[in-house]
Amino acid sequence: MNKKITILFFVALFLWACYETEVSFKSLINGFAxxxxxxxxxFPPDFSEVSxxxxxxxxxLKMxxxxxxxxxFLAYPIAILAANTVTKTKFLNVFFRVFLNLVRTIPDLLxxxxCVALFGANPFAGIIALSFFSFGIISKLLYESLESLDENSLDPIRAVGGSWLSKIKYGIAPAVLPxxxxxxxxxxxINIRAAAIIGLVGAGGIGTWLNINFDLGQYNKISSLLLTLFLIVATIDFISSKIRKRLTDS
Amino acid sequence: MNNKKIFLLLFIFILIGLTTNEYLPETNNKGQEIFTKILSGENGLFNPDFSIYQNVAKGLLESFQIALIGTVFAGFFSLILGILAAENTSPKPVSGFIKFTLNAIRTIPEILLAIIFIVGVGPGAFAGILALGFHSTGTLSKLTAEVTESINKGPIEAVLAVGGSQISVFRYSALPQIMPEFVSILLYRFEINIRAASVLGMVGAGGIGKTLFFALMARNWSHVGTILIGIIIVVTLVDYISGRIRSNLV
Structure with a gap:
């Protein structure tokens, strides 16, 4: 019974949303042409400008x-402060966790x-935006793996009277490094894709050219840029996933 | 990895970092003035103007609807495609072909899809829905295929042993195993989509992004501040609720 009500509720919510946003497959079929x-x-892509x-x-890539x-660089200390296995101050843990959750709610494009508004339309704005964005993801992932550390592995350091810092240096840092x-x-x-896209709002890099070609209506140039980008992204993904596999296996 | 290697790596990274110096904007007093004006000035980001709350609420609601419908569409298609792409439920050539197509779909960023669909169905929420739906189908199907590939064979053999047809095998043994994980993945995707839906409007695909775009263009920072707060609240709420449901499911 309870399950039925839940399903009914979601169906109603869905239909209401469809009605409000004017979902119409007629327009999709009409727009197909x-x-x-x-x-x-x-097609065919025009590669003349890629070089x-x-x-x-x-x-x-540099961005x-x-x-x-x-x-x-920023994420490491914050993750240590947010993890309750390393930092024993409950207040700091909660504070930084709430802070990190807030940071991660802001989409990269926004x-x-x-940042473009603050620093002007240049790659620097993109770097600041992406740094903030990466900081959010890395610190979240890192503090979660810090919390899954076996606390007993830190006991020897505590037993010989190691300080908080030596606990991090000899117990935690080597354990979570991979x-x-x-x-x-x-x-x-993630950042390579994001760096290409945020150029659309003026944050430098290849996205700027995507934007210019969109405005000029040179779609065959856009496709050549995108294909080159996919090639680069795929290559880096491949290499990076190989390295990641080796890091986590050992 | 020993300390020497780490320091060498750090040194190289910093060197590459230094090459981005060329992107640094010129520093002058005027820049600082603009900075403080945008952030904490009378009309600044940190002085949100709550009088536009009705507009913001409407935009946020539309973003929510876009994310909801997009995720439901993607869920519907990915349940079919995911099972077709799983190696243990469909013939090898079919699964290989679908997996390849899904990989190709996933490489196209949502923003780009939104631009393409705007060409088809005109600017508005529906274009955003299609973009999110299309992109999420790619990611969700892959995850669904992985879930399907990891199902337990026991229940399938049990249904076959009592003379069940292929359909009853699917209905009574495969589906109940896939469903909880599938719903969990779907909710996770919804969390991602709500973030995406809040920026899709910047290219004309409806939702709060549209309001944000106009506020940014008009350099109306107090409005941008309000919108930002709205997005943070909605995303946090959605994350929290969906996290609760997910932890109950698995």
Whole structure:
């Protein structure tokens, strides 16, 4: 009975939402020709400009790399403060956890739009936005793995009278290092995609060219940029997932 | 990894970080002035203007609806595609082909899909729904296929042993095993989609992003502040509720 009411509630919610947002498959079928035209305009891709904008691909990669680094750098101490296995002050744990949850609610594109407003339309704004974004993800993942650490493994350090800092240096840091590096790589993969997209709101990198070509209606150039981007992303994903596997296996 | 290697890595990272110096905006007093004006000025981010709460609430509701419908559509298709893509429930060529297609779908960012669908059905919530639905189908189907591949064979053999047909095998042994995990994945995707739905409006796909876009364009920081608070509240609520349901499920 209870289950039926729940299902009925969700069906009603869904139908109401469909009604409010004017879901109509007629418009989708009618619009199919337009989408088809749009996509056919993208082919064949025009690769003539890819070499010209290649420095911007490098910029996008650099943005992703540097912001992962900054994010990780900030995330490490915060994750230590948020994990209740390492920091025994309940207040600090709760405070930083709430803070991290708030940080993660803000979507990357929104952060980028805000940073562009604050720092101007350049890669620097993108780096700040992505650093903040990576910081949120890495610290969340890291404090969760810190909490899954076996507390008994820290006992020897406590037994010889080690301080809080030596507990971190000899007990925790070596234990979570592989996981930490693997999270950083994972976030780097996310950041490359994000760095390309946030250019659409002016945060530099290859997204700027996507935006320009959209405005000019040069769809075949867009497809060439996207294909190159996919190639880069796929290569890095492949390498990074290989490294991650080795890190977590050993 | 010993200390020497770590320091070497850090050194290289910092060097790469230094090469992004060229992106640093010029520092002058005017920049600082703008900065403080945007953040804490009379019309700044930290002085949210709550008089537009009706607009913000409407936008947030629309974003919620976009995420809901998009996730439900994706859930419907991914249950079918996921089972077709699983190696233990469908023939090898079919599963291989569907897996490949899903991988291709997943590489297209939501924002780009939104732009494509706007061409088809015009700007508005429906374009956002289609974009989220399409992208989520890619990710959800992959996860559903993984869940399907990990199901226990015992119940399937039990149904077959009492003379059940293929359909009753699916209905009474496979589906009950897949369902709890599937709902959990679906809720997790909903959490991601609510974030995505709040920025899709920036390219014209409806929801709070539209309101945000206009506020950003008009450099109306107090409105941006209000919208930001609204997004943070909604995302936090959704995360909390969905987290509770998920921990009950598994």
């Amino acid at each position: 337009d989408v088809n035209f749009f996509i056919s305009e993208m 010209k904008v290649f420095p911007d691909f490098i910029t996008t 992703a790399f540097v912001s992962t680094f900054y994010g990780a 952060l980028a739009a805000l 996981q930490f590096l693997s999270y950083c790589l994972y976030v780097f993969e």
